[in-house]
Amino acid sequence: MADIENVIIVGSGPAGYTAALYTARANLNPLVIEGFFWGGLLQQTTEVENYPGFRDGIMGPELMQTMRDQAERFGTRFITDVASKVELATEPGGVHKVWIDDDVHLARTVILAMGAEHKKLGVPGEEELGGRGVSYCATCDAAFFKDKHIAVIGGGDSAMEEAIFLAKFGAKVHVVNRRAELRASKIMADRARSEATIEFVTPYVVEEFAAVEGQLPTLRLKHAEGGEDREIADVGSFIAIGHEPQSEIVAGQVPVDDEGYVKTEGRSTRTGLPGVFAAGDLVDHTYRQAVTAAGSGCQAALDAEWYIRDTPEIPTPEAMPEGDLAEAQWAQPEPSGVPVT
Numbered sequence: 001m002a003d004i005e006n007v008i009i010v011g012s013g014p015a016g017y018t019a020a021l022y023t024a025r026a027n028l029n030p031l032v033i034e035g036f037f038w039g040g041l042l043q044q045t046t047e048v049e050n051y052p053g054f055r056d057g058i059m060g061p062e063l064m065q066t067m068r069d070q071a072e073r074f075g076t077r078f079i080t081d082v083a084s085k086v087e088l089a090t091e092p093g094g095v096h097k098v099w100i101d102d103d104v105h106l107a108r109t110v111i112l113a114m115g116a117e118h119k120k121l122g123v124p125g126e127e128e129l130g131g132r133g134v135s136y137c138a139t140c141d142a143a144f145f146k147d148k149h150i151a152v153i154g155g156g157d158s159a160m161e162e163a164i165f166l167a168k169f170g171a172k173v174h175v176v177n178r179r180a181e182l183r184a185s186k187i188m189a190d191r192a193r194s195e196a197t198i199e200f201v202t203p204y205v206v207e208e209f210a211a212v213e214g215q216l217p218t219l220r221l222k223h224a225e226g227g228e229d230r231e232i233a234d235v236g237s238f239i240a241i242g243h244e245p246q247s248e249i250v251a252g253q254v255p256v257d258d259e260g261y262v263k264t265e266g267r268s269t270r271t272g273l274p275g276v277f278a279a280g281d282l283v284d285h286t287y288r289q290a291v292t293a294a295g296s297g298c299q300a301a302l303d304a305e306w307y308i309r310d311t312p313e314i315p316t317p318e319a320m321p322e323g324d325l326a327e328a329q330w331a332q333p334e335p336s337g338v339p340v341t
């Protein structure tokens, strides 16, 4: 039987690597199961200008390599493979099981940090032009399209929010939706409609993003009912049709919401199962930024440390740093479920 790990971290974006850094520095010798595509979503982007500490920005892959190296420096071990199945214990001190194909790994705590993928349109040009005129994150990339034409694809609240935000940057924002009516709430749709630079292009479906030498791509559209073609040239496009949290392997074991995001208790990263914590975009409908994911990875690491230390059924590793129990406030939720602050 395999040894019991103190901490297994599943996922390798800013949340997973930050959790690894903190648990490694607490001498918990973490094991990260990082997936084949290690480094998370920032591997798909070019320049990251809003991660604190890098005045001139940093390339996404370089940032993730640096985070990985920093975690490794303190003893983190990595398996570059996908966790295929988990069996999470339900009793305090219980041993959790994480499989990579037929290999089972045992752990006292598990930190889930599998992220959330952007839903894709699946049309020609989308993949090739990702980061070169096609984006999934207005907060991240808006500044690259200052005074340019911008298209937002989608008709829900997130699309409206992106469009309103982008209206501050673009010469014009075209909101493209496949239906004439929007799925967005009335208040969000009204706010978008009241922006002078936002124009609604409905009902149109995206056919293709076409590369054009020396300028932004051309967006090729087709009328959803009449079939007429339409083009928007030299345009930066933001696809805002939703996210898919990567929570399948824990489905039915930890509580998830209607959209599949893992639910956590109050301001902690506790999932409701003893010794199982969740962080990053996997739990986050709202912020979805590298720095917020890293912050919650830190929280998950501290929650895991405190759980190990404060659970009588688990032998506290000798090398673990000592500390006062001020943080035990998180271990004792108020009867309402809201932790004491």
Ligand SMILES: Cc1cc2nc3c(=O)[nH]c(=O)nc-3n(C[C@H](O)[C@H](O)[C@H](O)COP(=O)(O)OP(=O)(O)OC[C@H]3O[C@@H](n4cnc5c(N)ncnc54)[C@H](O)[C@@H]3O)c2cc1C
Residues within 6 Å of the ligand: 010, 011, 012, 013, 014, 015, 016, 033, 034, 035, 036, 037, 038, 039, 040, 041, 042, 044, 045, 047, 048, 049, 050, 051, 081, 082, 083, 084, 113, 114, 115, 116, 117, 118, 131, 135, 136, 137, 140, 141, 246, 249, 279, 280, 281, 282, 288, 289, 290, 291, 293
């Ligand atoms: C194109 C693009 C540009 C962006 N630019 C910025 C930016 O400039 N600034 C910013 O702050 N944010 C940016 N973001 C958002 C940012 O990347 C995310 O908020 C952040 O990466 C979330 O971190 P995470 O650790 O929660 O998850 P992720 O980064 O999604 O990492 C999750 C990792 O877990 C792995 N995984 C999933 N399932 C398993 C499994 N079963 N076993 C093992 N591994 C698994 C995945 O392969 C992935 O590597 C951008 C996002 C995109 C897509």
